[in-house]
Amino acid sequence: MEEKTFLGKTKHFLMFAGPAMVGFIAVVIIPFIYGLYLTFTDWGGIGNHKNLVGFANYITVFQDGAFWKSLLLTLGYVIVSVIMINIVAFILAYLLTSGMKAQNFLRAGFFTPNLIGGIVLGFIWEFVFTRTLPVIGQTLGIPLFEKSWLSDPTTAFWAFVIVTVWQYSGYMMLIYVAGFVGVPKDLTEAASIDGCTGFQVTRYVTIPLMVPSFVICLFLSVTRTFMVYDLNLSLTNGGPYESTKMAAMYVYQMAFNSQRYGVGQAEAIILFVVVAAIALTQTYLGKRMEVDA
């Protein structure tokens, strides 16, 4: 029974997890540690001159008002997007599990935006916002659409949110659909027999049993919206006048365009810590609310 010894266990572990672990260490762990090291240097991105500068980069980051502004903007964007994505996704899932006609076709339809890459999606919507909507607005005299939404900071922000919701709600819908389908029929039936109305069944039976779906959806939407870059690049490119530059784009430009690699890397680490803290707290709290059927 070699499986029982420590060596045997290690052997078994390596046999199955080893290859994946090598890959994970090579492309995630090592670059992460190396990146952490770079935050303590004054490296500009090219050449071999690297001097250790201690915490100077972090001090620069804390003095860089534009970074914190962009992080705050990202936070606002995340909050609004996550709430809207999940509300839309939940309603869609609710409707599409209630036994309406063509629900499979509609599920596929709502999921499709998620299959289009963020870059392409951004270009499509850029066209819609700058060319199509203004023409409709001017022809029909709707003031809201007369100007391109992407040329004003406020409307550009909301345009960005709308496209994000459009992109992710189909995906989250699928997870909620699985949640709805996974609720045992006997429980909802029992509740109905006990006199619950349709709303009460959803509120007191279905939703508590679907907490795992909420946890997953919130986790996915929080992390994805926090790290958004592709859509940001192709839809608004940070504009108009840098008013929609999200944290990831700010970090990228700091490292590569402004050629301050150490500072950019330090900002990336801070972004990582913020996202990790929020996502983990949310998952931990969500897990505590889970109930067994």
Add this chain to the structure above:
Amino acid sequence: MKNKKVLSVLLAAAMAATLVAGCGSDDGKDNASGDSGKTGSGDVTLSIVGIKSEIYDQWEAMQEEYTDIAGLKGFEMQVTGDETIYSYMQKAYAAGNETVLAMFDPTNVYDFGEQYAVDLSGESWVKDTDWAISIGDKVASFPFCIEGRGIVYNKTAIEKVTGETFDPKSITSLADFTALCDKLVAGGMKSPAAIAQEDWSLGAHLFTLAYEQQDFTEEGTSAFIHEIVDGTKDFATNERYNSVMDTVDALRKYNIYANDPLSADYDMIASYMADGTIAFWFNGNWAWPNISEYVTDESAEFGIMPLVQDTSADDKANSMISGTATKQIIINNTASEAEQQAAKDFLTWLAEDDAGKSFLVEKANLVSPFNNNTLENSDPLSVSVKQHVADGTMYPTWNRAPGDHLTVVGGAMQKYLADGNRDALASSVVDYWTKNVDKID
């Protein structure tokens, strides 16, 4: 049980093998391209990155032709895609798989040239051009093409509306320009001008005129930047800054996108320019491929004129356009001896051989930076730029602005297009330079 175990071992081994093979084959590729030159001259493969996207097709055809002429093993072209050439090269250098040749913007030659560029001072073409970039004693780059920027005009459209012959030389001040615009408006051309909203156009092309035209030299421009940072000069009240912005205001006024300047669409402007809906567009001769796509009247005439300003008639700004060799090719010193030699031969061929000259001017439609290339361009904007070079009415563009200048100042300019607040613009510019003045010398 036994079978399962064997199977799992096999599976794990297979996965591990593919993983290693994956890494291995990459290494193999790098070595192949890195060492191929050492085996003999017939085995040299040249590679290049950063070709202007407008001339991909012509470049590929030329590459094939040249591979046969020079007996190369191959000639490959890499594209940077959505990335800037700067970050692309940064990664390539870090990974050690950089191309033999690289086509850069001038600012990148300063970024990478000192460390990576082969010295080209011994090449025979050096005497025929004024546009190579030298770093210290070394000639770091081969100038590929000259591009100029100013106000692009559609001569035919102007003449059709005004009924008079249009001579760009007759427009020597902002007053002349606005008078002509008013005439065009009266003649039925509702909005005679356009300004692109792209940050590179606003930040790197339009706004930098306010620095360059301080004294029209590159050294003077760098010195001026230092002066506005240390407070010797006040930027907000600077005469040149204000006269450039006065003209920008005129363009804003006659802008076809005046109601919503940031919704301007580059391709739409090109089409308006081509069909005569508008007559003026601040841009450069690289816009020709975009414009020509929409030109239906083959006899229509176009050209580039200076961004005229409300200054005295003898102000150089009213007669000269800004231009420089905007694409520069370097040879990486990390390439093997044989590759470097093949690359040098290639550059000499481009500059001196009839086929090379013809490629640049007749096929790719670019303005040659070499005096010994007397071929005629066929596209009107290049002809116009070439004319400015010949007439001595082109002053050298200042190209030392760091990579993020165009995003930051371009962003501030976008804001200006919308709100017209000149003080806010000036203070964000001074702010930018205060943080970044250490990047220029």
